[in-house]
Amino acid sequence: HIKKRGIEVKIDEIPIDDPATYKLLAAGETVGVFQLESQGMRRAIAGMRPDRFEDIIALVALYRPGPMDNIPIYNAVKHGEQEPDYLHPLLEPILTETNGIIVYQEQVMQIAQVLSGYSLGEADLLRRAMGKKIAAEMEIQRARFVEGAVEQKVDKNQAGMIYDLVAKFANYGFNKSHAAAYALVAYQTAWLKANYPVEFLAGIMTLDLGNTDKLSDFRQEAVRMGIEVVPPSVNKSGVHFGVLDGKIVYAMGAIKGVGEQAVEHIVDVRGDEPFKDLGDFATRISPKVLNKRTIENLIAAGAFDELNPNRAQLLDGLDRIIGMAQRTEENKTSGQNDFFGGDNAPEPLILNPTDPWLPSERLQKEYAAVGFYISAHPLDEYRELFTKLRVQLWKDFERSVKAGSSAGRLAGTVTAKQERKTRTGNQMGIVRISDPTGQYEAVMFSETLNQCRDLLEPGQSVV
Known part of the structure; x- marks a missing residue:
């Protein structure tokens, strides 16, 4: 499509510091962007407000159960709301890029190398032992790690504490080269969306x-x-x-x-x-x-x-x-x-x-x-009335919920209805609803379902 405009894009040669791309990412406008389009990821990226490629790599690595608990800390340090904790001055060069948080397996290996004098081969064995959580091997490694750190003039207790923290992170640490490859494709699709x-x-x-x-x-x-x-x-x-x-x-x-x-x-x-x-x-x-x-x-x-x-x-x-x-x-x-x-x-x-x-x-x-309304919407003719009745469109409701609202009045045209039994044997209904700004689902339990069943046939419009 871009070529038809007489423009040749070499995707591997695009600038990695494009302001329009980071503006789109920081706003969380990542529908259709590889790796970054789920609702949760969009919230996470808007909170992070990335302004460099390394932020995207970190987000890809952190956005998993467990590590994602560290996203708020990463963001707070990034935005100057919190001081980073580098655990030890020797580790600052390794952890500066990730705002004091151990994110990658490569960082685990570097910490062992810098703090305890591991060779890279030994550090890889440490990483594997931590990942597999083999208790006997972990104890051997702990002794080796602390001993090496003490030789580097690190306090023994502090060395033990750092080992325990590193072990905790290593358990779900992500391979940085893997995250970087994903982040690059994410950035490239975001760049295309921002520019074309x-x-x-x-x-x-x-x-x-x-x-x-x-x-x-x-x-x-x-x-x-x-x-x-x-x-x-x-x-x-x-x-x-x-x-x-x-x-x-x-x-x-x-x-x-x-x-x-x-x-x-x-x-x-x-x-x-x-x-x-x-x-x-x-x-x-x-x-x-x-x-x-x-x-x-x-x-x-x-x-x-x-x-x-x-x-x-x-x-x-x-x-x-x-x-x-x-x-x-x-x-x-x-x-x-x-x-x-x-x-x-x-x-x-x-x-x-x-x-x-x-x-x-x-x-x-x-x-x-x-599969959806394309030339118009059944609710188009009611727009003025909705304003008077304080009925929100789906997109406005989404925004108000993000801003802290707990309820709202919506309107929509029913497009599908399913009924099923709950674990207690009662009927529940799942209704798919469309309005001019999107589609959503509403769940209702037996009492509401019995009262409203006749209104919920596909094609009916309801408030």
């Missing part, structure tokens, strides 16, 4: 072509970043997500029930000439490649809207569209070109007058085909 957001999001949406939940999240991220996502279109879309005039073009290959082969066929017969109308489309496609179900899903997703925005009429006339495609193909096979008339213009395709679907029905069918 449209192309980056189009790329990762293609990567998750079949994952509706991810596509919904990435589309919301595009909206948050002010990037328009153009709905699928037989005249603009391809198998994969595209980029056009600074916008993301939704992939026809991401529509449910529309296979790659069908989309490739549409793109192939379209060539450089967009379809003028439905008749033009019907006479160019092969009904052997595009079946009724495929075209039905393309209609529901809005892929024909620029040829005819009345999706109900298109669905009603589906047999005519397929029929015309079949007649054209039969005539081509038998060599009857007079079907087109003298000027090679396709015959017009006349559909019966049909009332358009109501907005709610139109959006429900779109949801079924795409």
Whole structure:
């Protein structure tokens, strides 16, 4: 995508100190960024506010059960709110980079080398013994470590205390070279997102072509970043997500029930000439490649809207569209070109007058085909009312919870409902809900479920 703009990016040669990238990381805006996109990781990186590559390496190594308890200390030292504890002056050069915390296995080896005169081979045996927690071996190593430290003029008790701390950290210490490799790919994806957001999001949406939940999240991220996502279109879309005039073009290959082969066929017969109308489309496609179900899903997703925005009429006339495609193909096979008339213009395709679907029905069918609402949202018409009723949108609610709020009033359109039994045998419900800013789940127990079950059918909108 970037190449199409005439820009050549050599990803291994990008600057490692790009201000835009660190600004994006420090804000926790890492949806789609390798290793850094989970909710917890986004909170952790926003708290750390990284401004150098070493911070990313440390975060990758620390963000695991156990070590993550040290993230607040790392951040406090980094931001000057706390003094680092280097355990001993000899260890300061080893622990400065990680703000006084032992993070990496390599640091464990360096500490043994500097403080107790270990060779690197011996230090590696120490690291392995600590990692495996073999008690007998640990005692032998403890004696060796303390003895070596005393020779370096370290107090015996302090040496024992340092050994115990090192052993505790070594147990879950991470290999720095491993963390650095992960951190580099994380930085590279963050750099792409910070500098080429449209192309980056189009790329990762293609990567998750079949994952509706991810596509919904990435589309919301595009909206948050002010990037328009153009709905699928037989005249603009391809198998994969595209980029056009600074916008993301939704992939026809991401529509449910529309296979790659069908989309490739549409793109192939379209060539450089967009379809003028439905008749033009019907006479160019092969009904052997595009079946009724495929075209039905393309209609529901809005892929024909620029040829005819009345999706109900298109669905009603589906047999005519397929029929015309079949007649054209039969005539081509038998060599009857007079079907087109003298000027090679396709015959017009006349559909019966049909009332358009109501907005709610139109959006429900779109949801079924795409996996989320793309052209509009059932709640759009209630926005003003929500302000009066103090109903929050999901994104605003998320923000208020982060700021300390414990409750809120939300609205949403039900998209799915599951009922299951709890361990005590009572019924509970899990309802998937969508609003214009995202999708979320609500859990309810038997009493609420019994009261509200009828309201919770897919397509219903509730407060």
